[in-house]
Amino acid sequence: xxxxxxxxxxxxxxxxxxxxxxxxxxxxxxxxxxxxxxxxxxxxxxxxxxxxxxxxxxxxxxxxxxxxxxxxxxxxxxxxxxxxxxxxxxxxxxxxxxxxxxxxxxxxxxxxxxxxxxxxxxxxxxxxxxxxxxxxxxxxxxxxxxxxxxxx
Numbered sequence: 412x413x414x415x416x417x418x419x420x421x422x423x424x425x426x427x428x429x430x431x432x433x434x435x436x437x438x439x440x441x442x443x444x445x446x447x448x449x450x451x452x453x454x455x456x457x458x459x460x461x462x463x464x465x466x467x468x469x470x471x472x473x474x475x476x477x478x479x480x481x482x483x484x485x486x487x488x489x490x491x492x493x494x495x496x497x498x499x500x501x502x503x504x505x506x507x508x509x510x511x512x513x514x515x516x517x518x519x520x521x522x523x524x525x526x527x528x529x530x531x532x533x534x535x536x537x538x539x540x541x542x543x544x545x546x547x548x549x550x551x552x553x554x555x556x557x558x559x560x561x562x563x
Contacts, residue, residue, distance in 0.1 A: 419541050423548040426450075426534055426541075430549065435530030438472050449533040450545045452553070453484070453526065459553040460529070464546045468533055476527045479510050479519055487557060488522035489515060 412420075430452055438453065449468040453461045453475075461484055465471035474481040486506065490496050493515050499505055509515045536542035550558035 419538075419544050422541060423545055426536065426545050427549055427552055430532055430534040433532040433534065435532050437527065438476060438529050438531045439527050441468070441472055441531045441533065447535050448537050448539075448542060450536050450542060450549060451531055451533040452549065452555075454530045454532070455525075455528075456530070459555050461557040462546055462549040462553070462555050464536065464542045472531065476523055479506060482519075482523055482526070484557065485519060485522040485526045488525060489519035492518040492522065 430450065435454065441451075447468065448464075448466050450462060450464050451468050451472065452459055453463075463471065463484075475484050476482060479486060490509075493512075495504075495509060495515060497504065499508075502508060510519065534545075536545050546558075547560070549555070550560075
């Protein structure tokens with residue numbers, strides 16, 4: 412195995428341990444504090460739901476609770492809640508069209524509030540390669556249900 416890649420891989424378990432050792436905070440409070448490249452974990456109690464990465468976690472967490480154009484995780488939760496799970500690149504079934512549906516809009520607003528109330532943890536990961544690998548490692552190790560790594 413390539414030595415550099417191996418060093419990245421060997422660092423992953425301790426980074427996961429550091430992440431899980433962080434005292435969780437609400438997304439809203441963390442979104443205003445952290446401007447560094449990180450891996451972040453969103454959870455509800457002991458159920459870990461989503462892991463992401465960002466150059467500026469404060470901005471990214473703000474996006475998670477922002478408008479329907481930004482809040483992809485909340486949008487995904489609303490899709491699940493309403494059974495409208497298929498993404499569409501046509502006008503019918505698009506995000507804008509779904510937001511015109513009162514039932515979907517209500518589900519999205521509830522999902523956005525749900526994300527606001529989630530526990531958030533983070534660990535700094537400045538190196539982009541290690542950050543990418545750590546995101547995948549945490550998602551696999553914690554079996555986060557909303558990380559599928561599908562291309563869109």
